[in-house]
Amino acid sequence: MANTVIGSTIVIDGEITGDEDLVVQGTVKGRVGLRQNIYVEESGILEANVETATITILGTVTGDVVASERAELKSNCRVVGDIHAPRILIADGASFKGNVDMDG
Protein backbone atom coordinates (compact mmCIF):
# COMPACT_ATOMS: atom_id res chain seq x y z
CA MET A 1 0.00 0.00 0.00
CA ALA A 2 1.35 3.32 -0.98
CA ASN A 3 1.11 5.05 2.33
CA THR A 4 2.81 8.29 2.77
CA VAL A 5 5.92 7.68 4.79
CA ILE A 6 8.18 10.26 6.32
CA GLY A 7 11.43 8.36 6.71
CA SER A 8 13.58 8.45 9.78
CA THR A 9 16.13 10.99 8.52
CA ILE A 10 13.56 13.31 7.02
CA VAL A 11 12.59 16.57 8.62
CA ILE A 12 9.54 18.40 7.37
CA ASP A 13 9.01 21.89 8.63
CA GLY A 14 5.68 23.12 7.48
CA GLU A 15 2.30 21.76 6.77
CA ILE A 16 1.01 18.40 5.65
CA THR A 17 -2.53 18.06 4.46
CA GLY A 18 -4.31 15.39 2.54
CA ASP A 19 -6.53 12.40 2.40
CA GLU A 20 -4.24 9.47 2.97
CA ASP A 21 -2.59 7.50 5.73
CA LEU A 22 0.59 9.01 7.06
CA VAL A 23 3.42 7.13 8.73
CA VAL A 24 5.90 9.29 10.58
CA GLN A 25 9.31 7.80 11.25
CA GLY A 26 11.14 11.07 11.04
CA THR A 27 10.34 14.56 12.22
CA VAL A 28 7.39 16.70 11.28
CA LYS A 29 7.03 20.22 12.62
CA GLY A 30 4.19 22.57 11.96
CA ARG A 31 0.73 21.38 11.22
CA VAL A 32 -0.78 18.13 10.06
CA GLY A 33 -4.31 17.92 8.77
CA LEU A 34 -5.49 14.57 7.47
CA ARG A 35 -8.76 12.78 7.05
CA GLN A 36 -7.19 9.38 7.53
CA ASN A 37 -4.85 7.69 9.97
CA ILE A 38 -1.56 8.84 11.36
CA TYR A 39 1.00 6.46 12.76
CA VAL A 40 3.85 7.95 14.68
CA GLU A 41 6.40 5.20 14.93
CA GLU A 42 9.02 4.75 17.64
CA SER A 43 11.52 6.96 15.87
CA GLY A 44 8.89 9.46 14.86
CA ILE A 45 8.71 12.94 16.28
CA LEU A 46 5.67 15.05 15.65
CA GLU A 47 5.93 18.63 16.83
CA ALA A 48 2.71 19.83 15.41
CA ASN A 49 -0.91 20.47 15.91
CA VAL A 50 -2.62 17.47 14.46
CA GLU A 51 -6.06 17.06 13.03
CA THR A 52 -6.96 13.61 11.80
CA ALA A 53 -9.42 10.73 11.95
CA THR A 54 -7.27 8.40 14.01
CA ILE A 55 -3.80 8.68 15.41
CA THR A 56 -1.62 5.91 16.78
CA ILE A 57 1.41 7.08 18.68
CA LEU A 58 4.43 4.98 19.47
CA GLY A 59 6.92 7.81 19.33
CA THR A 60 6.86 11.41 20.45
CA VAL A 61 4.15 13.96 19.89
CA THR A 62 4.31 17.55 21.07
CA GLY A 63 1.26 19.56 20.24
CA ASP A 64 -2.48 19.41 20.34
CA VAL A 65 -4.17 16.42 18.79
CA VAL A 66 -7.70 16.48 17.48
CA ALA A 67 -8.91 13.11 16.24
CA SER A 68 -12.41 12.70 14.91
CA GLU A 69 -12.45 9.00 15.75
CA ARG A 70 -9.70 7.69 17.94
CA ALA A 71 -6.38 8.49 19.56
CA GLU A 72 -4.21 5.68 20.75
CA LEU A 73 -1.14 6.14 22.91
CA LYS A 74 0.96 3.01 22.89
CA SER A 75 3.38 2.11 25.60
CA ASN A 76 6.66 4.00 25.56
CA CYS A 77 5.19 6.88 23.64
CA ARG A 78 5.57 10.42 24.89
CA VAL A 79 2.85 12.93 24.34
CA VAL A 80 2.73 16.51 25.49
CA GLY A 81 -0.36 18.42 24.51
CA ASP A 82 -4.11 18.28 24.61
CA ILE A 83 -6.00 15.41 23.09
CA HIS A 84 -9.49 15.77 21.77
CA ALA A 85 -11.10 12.55 20.52
CA PRO A 86 -14.25 10.53 21.21
CA ARG A 87 -12.17 7.45 21.96
CA ILE A 88 -8.82 7.68 23.65
CA LEU A 89 -6.69 4.67 24.51
CA ILE A 90 -3.67 5.05 26.70
CA ALA A 91 -1.55 1.96 27.13
CA ASP A 92 0.43 1.06 30.20
CA GLY A 93 3.84 2.66 29.98
CA ALA A 94 2.74 5.61 27.91
CA SER A 95 3.81 9.05 29.03
CA PHE A 96 1.29 11.80 28.58
CA LYS A 97 0.97 15.36 29.78
CA GLY A 98 -1.98 17.46 28.81
CA ASN A 99 -5.72 17.65 28.81
CA VAL A 100 -8.08 15.02 27.55
CA ASP A 101 -11.38 15.89 26.02
CA MET A 102 -13.64 13.04 24.99
CA ASP A 103 -16.80 15.00 24.31
CA GLY A 104 -18.07 13.87 20.94
Add this chain to the structure above:
Amino acid sequence: MARQSQSTPADPATLIGPGIHVRGRVTGEEDLHIEGRLEGSIELTETVFVAPEGIVIATVQARDVVVSGVVVGNVTAEDSVTLNAGAKLVGDVTAPRVIVADGASFSGNVAMGGEPPPPRKRKNAARRAAPAKPAAKAVAKPAAKAAAKPAAKKAAKKAPAKKAPARVAAIPTPRAAKRDDDDTIVVKHAAVESASKKTSKKKTSKKAPPRARVPKPGKRRVGRR
Protein backbone atom coordinates in the same frame (compact mmCIF):
# COMPACT_ATOMS: atom_id res chain seq x y z
CA MET B 1 15.20 1.21 3.27
CA ALA B 2 15.47 1.54 -0.44
CA ARG B 3 18.89 2.90 -1.26
CA GLN B 4 19.38 4.34 -4.69
CA SER B 5 17.19 1.74 -6.31
CA GLN B 6 15.92 2.66 -9.74
CA SER B 7 13.06 4.97 -10.23
CA THR B 8 10.16 2.88 -8.91
CA PRO B 9 11.21 0.88 -5.90
CA ALA B 10 8.79 -1.37 -4.10
CA ASP B 11 9.61 -0.02 -0.68
CA PRO B 12 10.63 3.58 -0.77
CA ALA B 13 12.00 5.03 2.41
CA THR B 14 10.07 8.23 2.29
CA LEU B 15 7.02 8.73 0.18
CA ILE B 16 4.68 11.65 -0.19
CA GLY B 17 1.59 9.85 -1.41
CA PRO B 18 -0.76 11.07 -4.13
CA GLY B 19 -3.31 12.30 -1.64
CA ILE B 20 -0.87 14.36 0.36
CA HIS B 21 -0.01 18.01 0.18
CA VAL B 22 3.11 19.17 1.98
CA ARG B 23 3.90 22.82 2.39
CA GLY B 24 7.19 23.86 3.92
CA ARG B 25 10.76 22.74 4.18
CA VAL B 26 11.82 19.14 3.75
CA THR B 27 15.30 18.05 4.71
CA GLY B 28 16.82 14.63 5.12
CA GLU B 29 19.36 11.99 4.29
CA GLU B 30 17.39 9.43 2.38
CA ASP B 31 15.52 9.01 -0.85
CA LEU B 32 12.33 10.93 -1.20
CA HIS B 33 9.53 9.90 -3.53
CA ILE B 34 6.90 12.46 -4.32
CA GLU B 35 3.62 11.30 -5.77
CA GLY B 36 1.60 14.08 -4.25
CA ARG B 37 2.18 17.76 -4.03
CA LEU B 38 4.99 19.57 -2.31
CA GLU B 39 5.51 23.31 -2.02
CA GLY B 40 8.46 24.96 -0.36
CA SER B 41 11.94 23.56 -0.44
CA ILE B 42 13.70 20.22 -0.47
CA GLU B 43 17.21 19.60 0.77
CA LEU B 44 18.42 16.03 0.63
CA THR B 45 21.71 14.18 0.58
CA GLU B 46 20.16 11.41 -1.48
CA THR B 47 17.79 11.20 -4.43
CA VAL B 48 14.54 12.99 -5.04
CA PHE B 49 12.08 11.18 -7.28
CA VAL B 50 9.12 13.05 -8.61
CA ALA B 51 6.60 10.52 -9.85
CA PRO B 52 4.49 11.17 -12.95
CA GLU B 53 1.61 12.40 -10.84
CA GLY B 54 3.86 14.32 -8.48
CA ILE B 55 3.88 18.10 -8.39
CA VAL B 56 6.75 19.95 -6.78
CA ILE B 57 6.75 23.70 -6.50
CA ALA B 58 9.97 24.12 -4.64
CA THR B 59 13.64 24.80 -4.68
CA VAL B 60 15.21 21.38 -4.86
CA GLN B 61 18.68 20.51 -3.69
CA ALA B 62 19.82 16.90 -3.66
CA ARG B 63 22.46 14.51 -4.86
CA ASP B 64 20.28 13.28 -7.69
CA VAL B 65 16.96 14.47 -8.93
CA VAL B 66 14.79 12.28 -11.14
CA VAL B 67 11.72 13.98 -12.50
CA SER B 68 8.84 12.23 -14.18
CA GLY B 69 6.20 14.67 -13.00
CA VAL B 70 6.10 18.41 -12.66
CA VAL B 71 8.69 20.59 -10.97
CA VAL B 72 8.51 24.35 -10.77
CA GLY B 73 11.58 25.84 -9.15
CA ASN B 74 15.31 25.77 -9.35
CA VAL B 75 16.95 22.38 -9.13
CA THR B 76 20.48 21.86 -7.90
CA ALA B 77 22.04 18.43 -7.85
CA GLU B 78 25.49 17.32 -6.79
CA ASP B 79 25.42 14.50 -9.26
CA SER B 80 22.67 14.48 -11.84
CA VAL B 81 19.29 15.77 -12.87
CA THR B 82 17.19 13.46 -15.01
CA LEU B 83 14.06 14.52 -16.82
CA ASN B 84 12.15 11.49 -17.99
CA ALA B 85 9.59 11.47 -20.76
CA GLY B 86 6.50 13.27 -19.57
CA ALA B 87 8.41 15.36 -17.08
CA LYS B 88 7.85 19.07 -16.94
CA LEU B 89 10.41 21.34 -15.37
CA VAL B 90 10.28 25.09 -15.15
CA GLY B 91 13.33 26.53 -13.49
CA ASP B 92 17.08 26.60 -13.59
CA VAL B 93 19.08 23.43 -13.36
CA THR B 94 22.54 23.25 -11.87
CA ALA B 95 24.22 19.86 -12.01
CA PRO B 96 27.30 18.27 -13.52
CA ARG B 97 25.09 15.84 -15.41
CA VAL B 98 21.76 16.79 -16.88
CA ILE B 99 19.78 14.18 -18.77
CA VAL B 100 16.69 15.18 -20.67
CA ALA B 101 14.71 12.39 -22.27
CA ASP B 102 12.61 12.68 -25.38
CA GLY B 103 9.16 13.88 -24.41
CA ALA B 104 10.29 15.89 -21.44
CA SER B 105 9.38 19.54 -21.25
CA PHE B 106 11.89 21.94 -19.79
CA SER B 107 12.34 25.66 -19.71
CA GLY B 108 15.08 27.32 -17.78
CA ASN B 109 18.80 27.75 -17.65
CA VAL B 110 21.21 24.90 -17.36
CA ALA B 111 24.56 25.19 -15.66
CA MET B 112 26.83 22.18 -16.00
CA GLY B 113 30.53 21.81 -15.65
CA GLY B 114 32.85 21.95 -12.71
CA GLU B 115 32.69 25.65 -12.00
CA PRO B 116 30.11 26.88 -9.55
CA PRO B 117 27.03 28.44 -11.11
CA PRO B 118 27.83 32.01 -12.09
CA PRO B 119 25.91 34.68 -10.23
CA ARG B 120 22.70 35.73 -11.92
CA LYS B 121 23.80 39.27 -12.69
CA ARG B 122 26.75 38.23 -14.75
CA LYS B 123 24.74 35.71 -16.65
CA ASN B 124 22.25 38.37 -17.49
CA ALA B 125 24.85 40.91 -18.51
CA ALA B 126 26.55 38.45 -20.79
CA ARG B 127 23.23 37.68 -22.38
CA ARG B 128 22.55 41.32 -23.13
CA ALA B 129 26.03 42.08 -24.31
CA ALA B 130 26.17 39.16 -26.68
CA PRO B 131 24.25 40.61 -29.67
CA ALA B 132 26.29 41.67 -32.67
CA LYS B 133 26.90 45.37 -32.04
CA PRO B 134 29.10 45.47 -28.95
CA ALA B 135 31.11 42.50 -30.16
CA ALA B 136 31.72 44.15 -33.50
CA LYS B 137 32.86 47.38 -31.89
CA ALA B 138 35.26 45.65 -29.58
CA VAL B 139 37.00 44.01 -32.46
CA ALA B 140 36.79 47.00 -34.71
CA LYS B 141 38.54 49.41 -32.37
CA PRO B 142 41.94 47.77 -32.16
CA ALA B 143 41.82 47.09 -35.86
CA ALA B 144 41.21 50.74 -36.55
CA LYS B 145 44.04 51.85 -34.28
CA ALA B 146 46.53 49.59 -35.91
CA ALA B 147 45.61 50.09 -39.52
CA ALA B 148 44.24 53.56 -40.04
CA LYS B 149 44.92 57.21 -39.37
CA PRO B 150 42.46 59.08 -37.17
CA ALA B 151 40.85 60.55 -40.25
CA ALA B 152 40.14 57.15 -41.73
CA LYS B 153 38.96 55.78 -38.40
CA LYS B 154 35.34 55.83 -39.31
CA ALA B 155 35.75 53.96 -42.52
CA ALA B 156 38.03 51.44 -40.91
CA LYS B 157 35.54 50.91 -38.16
CA LYS B 158 32.85 50.04 -40.59
CA ALA B 159 34.88 47.85 -42.86
CA PRO B 160 36.27 45.29 -40.42
CA ALA B 161 32.98 45.22 -38.61
CA LYS B 162 31.58 43.45 -41.62
CA LYS B 163 34.33 40.89 -41.97
CA ALA B 164 36.12 39.54 -38.95
CA PRO B 165 33.70 40.37 -36.17
CA ALA B 166 30.83 38.99 -38.17
CA ARG B 167 32.18 35.54 -37.47
CA VAL B 168 32.64 36.33 -33.81
CA ALA B 169 29.18 37.72 -33.44
CA ALA B 170 27.47 35.06 -35.47
CA ILE B 171 27.96 32.41 -32.85
CA PRO B 172 26.72 34.15 -29.73
CA THR B 173 23.70 35.75 -31.37
CA PRO B 174 21.42 32.75 -31.79
CA ARG B 175 22.46 31.58 -28.37
CA ALA B 176 21.54 34.91 -26.93
CA ALA B 177 18.16 34.76 -28.58
CA LYS B 178 17.60 31.36 -27.10
CA ARG B 179 18.59 32.56 -23.70
CA ASP B 180 16.27 35.50 -23.96
CA ASP B 181 13.49 32.95 -24.20
CA ASP B 182 14.81 31.25 -21.16
CA ASP B 183 14.86 34.55 -19.44
CA THR B 184 11.10 34.57 -19.29
CA ILE B 185 11.02 31.91 -16.64
CA VAL B 186 13.61 33.47 -14.51
CA VAL B 187 12.01 36.86 -14.56
CA LYS B 188 9.56 35.71 -11.91
CA HIS B 189 12.27 35.87 -9.31
CA ALA B 190 12.58 39.25 -7.76
CA ALA B 191 16.38 39.31 -7.76
CA VAL B 192 16.67 38.56 -11.42
CA GLU B 193 13.92 40.91 -12.30
CA SER B 194 15.76 43.80 -10.81
CA ALA B 195 18.96 42.66 -12.48
CA SER B 196 17.35 42.48 -15.88
CA LYS B 197 15.81 45.87 -15.34
CA LYS B 198 19.22 47.31 -14.75
CA THR B 199 20.58 45.80 -17.91
CA SER B 200 17.68 46.92 -19.97
CA LYS B 201 18.19 50.44 -18.69
CA LYS B 202 21.74 50.33 -19.89
CA LYS B 203 20.50 49.32 -23.25
CA THR B 204 18.03 52.15 -23.58
CA SER B 205 20.77 54.66 -22.95
CA LYS B 206 22.63 53.29 -25.94
CA LYS B 207 19.70 52.84 -28.22
CA ALA B 208 16.83 55.22 -28.77
CA PRO B 209 13.60 53.20 -28.40
CA PRO B 210 12.86 52.10 -24.85
CA ARG B 211 12.68 48.39 -25.22
CA ALA B 212 10.76 47.78 -22.08
CA ARG B 213 7.58 49.24 -23.55
CA VAL B 214 7.60 47.04 -26.61
CA PRO B 215 5.88 43.76 -25.79
CA LYS B 216 8.63 41.34 -26.58
CA PRO B 217 7.79 37.72 -27.10
CA GLY B 218 9.53 37.09 -23.82
CA LYS B 219 7.36 39.58 -21.93
CA ARG B 220 4.22 38.11 -23.29
CA ARG B 221 5.23 34.76 -22.05
CA VAL B 222 5.60 36.06 -18.55
CA GLY B 223 2.07 37.36 -18.69
CA ARG B 224 0.75 34.01 -19.78
CA ARG B 225 2.25 32.37 -16.80
